[in-house]
Amino acid sequence: MSEQTQSPQAASSQPEGAPADAGVKQSHETIIRLSHVTKVFADPRTARKAAKQGKPLPKAVDDVSVDIAEGEIFGIIGYSGAGKSTLVRMINALERPTSGTVEVMGQDITNLSEGKLRPIRQKIGMVFQQFNLFESRTVAGNIAYPLVRDHWRADYRDRRVAELLEFVGLTEHANKYPSQLSGGQKQRVGIARALATHPRILLADEATSALDPETTKDVLDLLRRVNRQLSVTVVLITHQMDVIKRIADRVLVMSHGKAVEENDLFSLFANPQSPVTSHFISTVLDGAPSRETVADLHRHYDGRIITVVLREPVPERGITPSGQHISKLIASSPVTTSLLNGGVNDVAGHALGAITYEITGESANVENFITALRSDSDIVDFGTASAPVDYEKALRASVFSNVLDDPLASRSGSGDAPNETDTETSAETSKTTDANGDDKEAQA
Numbered sequence: 001m002s003e004q005t006q007s008p009q010a011a012s013s014q015p016e017g018a019p020a021d022a023g024v025k026q027s028h029e030t031i032i033r034l035s036h037v038t039k040v041f042a043d044p045r046t047a048r049k050a051a052k053q054g055k056p057l058p059k060a061v062d063d064v065s066v067d068i069a070e071g072e073i074f075g076i077i078g079y080s081g082a083g084k085s086t087l088v089r090m091i092n093a094l095e096r097p098t099s100g101t102v103e104v105m106g107q108d109i110t111n112l113s114e115g116k117l118r119p120i121r122q123k124i125g126m127v128f129q130q131f132n133l134f135e136s137r138t139v140a141g142n143i144a145y146p147l148v149r150d151h152w153r154a155d156y157r158d159r160r161v162a163e164l165l166e167f168v169g170l171t172e173h174a175n176k177y178p179s180q181l182s183g184g185q186k187q188r189v190g191i192a193r194a195l196a197t198h199p200r201i202l203l204a205d206e207a208t209s210a211l212d213p214e215t216t217k218d219v220l221d222l223l224r225r226v227n228r229q230l231s232v233t234v235v236l237i238t239h240q241m242d243v244i245k246r247i248a249d250r251v252l253v254m255s256h257g258k259a260v261e262e263n264d265l266f267s268l269f270a271n272p273q274s275p276v277t278s279h280f281i282s283t284v285l286d287g288a289p290s291r292e293t294v295a296d297l298h299r300h301y302d303g304r305i306i307t308v309v310l311r312e313p314v315p316e317r318g319i320t321p322s323g324q325h326i327s328k329l330i331a332s333s334p335v336t337t338s339l340l341n342g343g344v345n346d347v348a349g350h351a352l353g354a355i356t357y358e359i360t361g362e363s364a365n366v367e368n369f370i371t372a373l374r375s376d377s378d379i380v381d382f383g384t385a386s387a388p389v390d391y392e393k394a395l396r397a398s399v400f401s402n403v404l405d406d407p408l409a410s411r412s413g414s415g416d417a418p419n420e421t422d423t424e425t426s427a428e429t430s431k432t433t434d435a436n437g438d439d440k441e442a443q444a
């Protein structure tokens, strides 16, 4: 194919100039459909080991079905080894499912040849944790790379690179090399490069995991602009719930290759269904205090210790209110309350949190207060120092019950998710496919 005149990419970049602030595209049409996809990495070593142990081959992805709507930011969260990358790499056919089907932009790509995949891959950008920039090329050269590969005419290419540099805020760094940039700037280059050919989908694989919190925020803001202003569907993989909380519209939680839960952001946080989800939420939101904290509170406070969930209702999603009238109740009850810990967060524009109080007063008044509170709120009653409620029993009787079932929670005290890969059963061959299938020069 000769140059620009026959290049749809070149044609699409000509008159518009920098992509306009188009607002959110709310099509709700499915742009990515994964149907019962399973992936088994049957490399000889793993196969031999599994056979020797009489075990089935481990499934990196195990019967996952998910629809991603055009225009949304779809977050996929899971511990390390949960199968997130493998799942996402199926979307641009860097991995092929062992079974199941993958439809992208209305086309079944499950068994499509490399040649036929090419135009589809042009509409799917990808960014990586380690940026994967060409160290030997300038910022502008890195961004121009996909356009050179697609034979864009030089003047259209230059114009497109200038648009992208401006969009990601790196115009004055155009002639620098990656080694002269900060991590955040490198990721901006990675994003600009991924956007070069006007993709409809952007896959972001742990795009902020190598960045400090402030830079993470900037890059997430940029990804949101990519989504909202350019109407690009963003699929974002992370093990950090904070990243999900900041920008995802909908979320898939993965564990051991399986899709354990899928929901819109607020519903996921307000009504988690699985221990894994509850654990991730506990890394960013105040929930029930830990067993140690409760014991410590009982050591220091004689009164009744209760945790109240504060939750804004969202009736259309079946999210009921909790703790909405607590201030009024406290003001009108003959009890004394001390706020011990907890807080309220903004999740997808709704208030959500949990606050732990000490309640003191006549025992009948305390009972009445708790009964009134319980009538319209989710609470956990930890009892008093002299009559404590067993921690497990208290949580089991509350919305926090599934926190107790998280087998990995005790291994991960911090926001960092543990690795759930079982060394006995994991596939052990390292990944061999590179970034875009053809970016051999890219840095690891």
Ligand SMILES: Nc1ncnc2c1ncn2[C@@H]1O[C@H](COP(=O)(O)OP(=O)(O)OP(=O)(O)O)[C@@H](O)[C@H]1O
Pocket: 041, 043, 059, 060, 078, 079, 080, 081, 082, 083, 084, 085, 086, 087, 239, 421, 426, 427, 428, 429, 430, 431, 432
């Ligand atoms: N090319 C491959 N060959 C063999 N096994 C693989 C390959 N790629 C991934 N795996 C295995 O598949 C499982 C899922 O890996 P995957 O990278 O998809 O998980 P992840 O959730 O993205 O984790 P991480 O964030 O650590 O990359 C792991 O056990 C991993 O070792």
